[in-house]
Amino acid sequence: MAREGPAQSWLAVTALVVLAIAVAAVVPSLTSARPANEVPVGDVGANASDPAAESWTTVPSVEMALSSAPSGLPEAGNVSADHARVRAATNDSHVFVRVSWDDATADRNTSGPRAFADAVAVQFPENESARPPIAMGGTDNRVNVWYWTGDERTEELLAGGAGTTTDFERTTVSTEAVHEEGEWHVTFTREAAAAGNRTALSGEQDIDLSIAVWNGSYDERAGRKAVSEWHYLAMGPGPQGPPYETILWTVAGLAILLTTVVTIEGVRRTRGEPT
Amino acid sequence: MSTDDAQEEDTHIDIADGVDHQVAMVMDLNKCIGCQTCTVACKTLWTEGGGREHMYWNNVETKPGEGYPEGWEDSGGGWQSDDHSERQPGEIPGQEEYGGDWEFNHEEIFYDGSDEPLAPQSDPEWGPNWDEDQGAGEYPNSYYFYLPRICNHCTHPSCVEACPRKALYKREEDGIVLVDQERCRGYRYCVEGCPYKKVYYNAVSKKSEKCIFCFPRLEGEGPDDTVHATACAEECPPQLRLVGYLDDEDGPIYKLVEEYEVALPLHPEFETVPNVYYIPPYAPPQHSEDGETLESVDRIPNDYLEELFGDRVNDALDTIERHRDRVRRGGESELMEMLQDKNPAQQYRLEVFDDE
Numbered sequence: 001m002a003r004e005g006p007a008q009s010w011l012a013v014t015a016l017v018v019l020a021i022a023v024a025a026v027v028p029s030l031t032s033a034r035p036a037n038e039v040p041v042g043d044v045g046a047n048a049s050d051p052a053a054e055s056w057t058t059v060p061s062v063e064m065a066l067s068s069a070p071s072g073l074p075e076a077g078n079v080s081a082d083h084a085r086v087r088a089a090t091n092d093s094h095v096f097v098r099v100s101w102d103d104a105t106a107d108r109n110t111s112g113p114r115a116f117a118d119a120v121a122v123q124f125p126e127n128e129s130a131r132p133p134i135a136m137g138g139t140d141n142r143v144n145v146w147y148w149t150g151d152e153r154t155e156e157l158l159a160g161g162a163g164t165t166t167d168f169e170r171t172t173v174s175t176e177a178v179h180e181e182g183e184w185h186v187t188f189t190r191e192a193a194a195a196g197n198r199t200a201l202s203g204e205q206d207i208d209l210s211i212a213v214w215n216g217s218y219d220e221r222a223g224r225k226a227v228s229e230w231h232y233l234a235m236g237p238g239p240q241g242p243p244y245e246t247i248l249w250t251v252a253g254l255a256i257l258l259t260t261v262v263t264i265e266g267v268r269r270t271r272g273e274p275t
Numbered sequence: 276m277s278t279d280d281a282q283e284e285d286t287h288i289d290i291a292d293g294v295d296h297q298v299a300m301v302m303d304l305n306k307c308i309g310c311q312t313c314t315v316a317c318k319t320l321w322t323e324g325g326g327r328e329h330m331y332w333n334n335v336e337t338k339p340g341e342g343y344p345e346g347w348e349d350s351g352g353g354w355q356s357d358d359h360s361e362r363q364p365g366e367i368p369g370q371e372e373y374g375g376d377w378e379f380n381h382e383e384i385f386y387d388g389s390d391e392p393l394a395p396q397s398d399p400e401w402g403p404n405w406d407e408d409q410g411a412g413e414y415p416n417s418y419y420f421y422l423p424r425i426c427n428h429c430t431h432p433s434c435v436e437a438c439p440r441k442a443l444y445k446r447e448e449d450g451i452v453l454v455d456q457e458r459c460r461g462y463r464y465c466v467e468g469c470p471y472k473k474v475y476y477n478a479v480s481k482k483s484e485k486c487i488f489c490f491p492r493l494e495g496e497g498p499d500d501t502v503h504a505t506a507c508a509e510e511c512p513p514q515l516r517l518v519g520y521l522d523d524e525d526g527p528i529y530k531l532v533e534e535y536e537v538a539l540p541l542h543p544e545f546e547t548v549p550n551v552y553y554i555p556p557y558a559p560p561q562h563s564e565d566g567e568t569l570e571s572v573d574r575i576p577n578d579y580l581e582e583l584f585g586d587r588v589n590d591a592l593d594t595i596e597r598h599r600d601r602v603r604r605g606g607e608s609e610l611m612e613m614l615q616d617k618n619p620a621q622q623y624r625l626e627v628f629d630d631e
């Protein structure tokens with residue numbers, strides 16, 4: 001029916017435009033973007049406890065904004081680091097977290113009454129069932145803290161709120177650090193499987209984490225520190241981040257719906273049916 | 276007792292909430308000869324090594340002077356007011372303000388026959404007691420006195436409040452302020468928070484430490500199983516320290532502090548309410564060029580004593596003067612008897628609350 005030709009081509013054009021918009025919205029997100037707070041976990045298949053290990057180059061880095069923790073301590077709002085870069089990786093047995101941040105001076109000693117060492121900490125919920133309060137957890141929602149200081153100390157801590165930090169009797173976390181060109185790189189290593197009030201890192205679910213950085217020569221210590229918000233290690237199975245996924249499917253769904261409506265409407269019009 | 280100067284009416288004792296009794300010490304500055312026996316007694320007992328080399332839980336400094344650590348009086352800390360709600364910011368003294376643990380050439384001189392003078396093998400610029408006997412004033416009216424200092428085991432200890440981990444605490448039984456070595460993580464907020472700079476950082480253990488008021492001695496935990504006063508007090512040749520409890524109303528400390536008000540805390544404006552008290556020094560008057568006594572001119576300027584002990588120092592000195600006069604004229608004075616330690620049994624009253 002030649003009479004219907006122009007209407008049909010209008011329809012086809014509309015459908016194509018709508019589809020193109022939907023595809024443009026969805027496809028790039030699927031390929032490159034991550035949810036804002038996700039830290040992807042690379043499978044390096046090797047030992048990555050050396051922060052300079054070659055395998056780290058294959059793992060994407062996530063930049064975390066840092067700001068002062070509201071501790072009430074003198075000068076608490078006065079901290080020097082404003083961002084850090086975090087990478088995470090696993091192999092068959094271990095989990096590695098590598099934190100890098102800018103600090104012009106490597107403050108490694110605490111040998112004088114005024115000397116404070118640089119430090120970095122990574123915090124995880126002891127138990128991933130609920131996200132603990134960001135400031136060192138809460139009484140019934142504790143956190144594991146992996147803590148490294150510039151004077152070569154590594155501690156594994158358990159805390160249930162500010163000022164409650166206690167050492168694990170035996171630390172299962174090890175660290176390696178390098179200071180290069182005004183930047184610290186510190187790797188924390190722990191066996192994925194661990195018992196006794198320790199965060200399960202076995203890869204069955206995403207794990208929240210946040211970090212803190214101290215600049216020793218700035219007198220930063222205790223609650224005077226630069227901290228991130230909660231992020232999460234994308235360890236769980238499948239696509240990450242439920243809200244993000246929902247948004248994608250909503251966009252795609254709307255596009256399909258719109259295309260269908262336009263198509264039906266077009267067909268009805270060309271047939272001359274009353275609307 | 277002679278009650279004219281003793282404040283009998285409702286002597287309110289300000290001891291900290293939740294503390295049963297409060298240990299206290301009175302030191303009579305008029306008797307201190309600056310021999311440092313107390314300093315050495317304390318050092319050999321508690322701070323001989325292991326990162327404690329720069330620590331003098333008890334030090335004796337010459338006043339006027341910079342003291343130890345150098346310039347501690349201007350290092351901040353304490354409270355902004357007597358409501359104890361806002362703390363005053365403070366600073367951590369540097370190693371140079373404490374002074375180092377200098378190496379001496381003992382070995383060379385004693386064993387290797389060297390005839391060099393005994394001297395530090397470095398070039399120190401400050402240390403405990405560095406400005407000893409310098410004082411102030413011009414001949415023939417120069418003056419100085421010695422000020423022995425320990426932690427004041429304050430009623431409102433700003434060191435305790437400064438710690439984000441509550442590692443410092445005031446012992447319930449006697450108000451002694453201690454650093455829990457298990458809880459301390461070496462953050463040193465207590466060091467900057469104490470206006471007297473009587474908490475010290477141990478860089479070896481990476482924790483803070485302070486005077487413990489010899490609590491094991493007070494508890495009779497020593498080798499002889501006997502209760503002792505603090506080592507600084509017992510070893511003092513002129514026995515100028517009284518040790519006991521502020522709330523022991525029959526003891527001399529209570530009477531000197533609360534009734535006669537002649538024993539005063541050092542720098543009350545820091546608002547920590549110390550429990551170490553001092554009988555202020557009463558110096559002879561000034562002399563003229565030709566050696567005449569100028570009765571009306573104090574040798575130690577009054578405003579300097581006020582700077583150290585607050586305005587109440589004037590009344591305290593007046594009270595003491597009145598009682599001296601009375602005794603000179605053949606009268607009796609309980610206050611003078613206490614200041615002269617006529618009754619040694621009263622000097623260390625440490626077991627008065629043992630039956631509770």
Ligand code: SF4
Binds near residue numbers: 426431434468473
């Ligand atoms: S003197 Fe200083 S260290 Fe001692 S209790 Fe008072 S504030 Fe604390």
Ligand code: SF4
Binds near residue numbers: 309312314423507511
């Ligand atoms: S031992 Fe007594 S006299 Fe000697 S310095 Fe100490 S307080 Fe003064």
